[in-house]
Amino acid sequence: MSIKNIIALVIVVLLTIVIMQNTDEVKFTILFSTVYMSKVAVLTAVSVAAFILGVLVGRPKNKKYNISEHYDELHKNEDPNTLSDEDRDYISRD
Numbered sequence: 001m002s003i004k005n006i007i008a009l010v011i012v013v014l015l016t017i018v019i020m021q022n023t024d025e026v027k028f029t030i031l032f033s034t035v036y037m038s039k040v041a042v043l044t045a046v047s048v049a050a051f052i053l054g055v056l057v058g059r060p061k062n063k064k065y066n067i068s069e070h071y072d073e074l075h076k077n078e079d080p081n082t083l084s085d086e087d088r089d090y091i092s093r094d
Contacts, residue, residue, distance in 0.1 A: 019043045 022039035029035075083091075 015047055019047070 019040055022043060025036055025038050027034055027036055028042060
């Protein structure tokens with residue numbers, strides 16, 4: 001079992017304990033309305049919403065990588081004519 005799985009399991013166990021300790025009904029004011037709900041329902045809804053948001057934000061992007069564009073960006077400022085005048089004279093002599 002990897003360390004990532006162990007940490008996830010510990011978080012789930014701790015979250016379950018916290019949710020089960022808060023079973024009483026309380027008054028919640030959501031925007032302009034007052035609702036009486038169980039703390040279990042609210043904590044569970046917030047936990048699920050946070051998990052979904054974390055998955056959506058944390059997933060890697062599936063961006064295609066085009067090596068030719070990357071190469072062009074890296075080498076666009078290089079001068080293809082790198083020979084000095086002396087070098088050209090030497091090469092052109094026969």
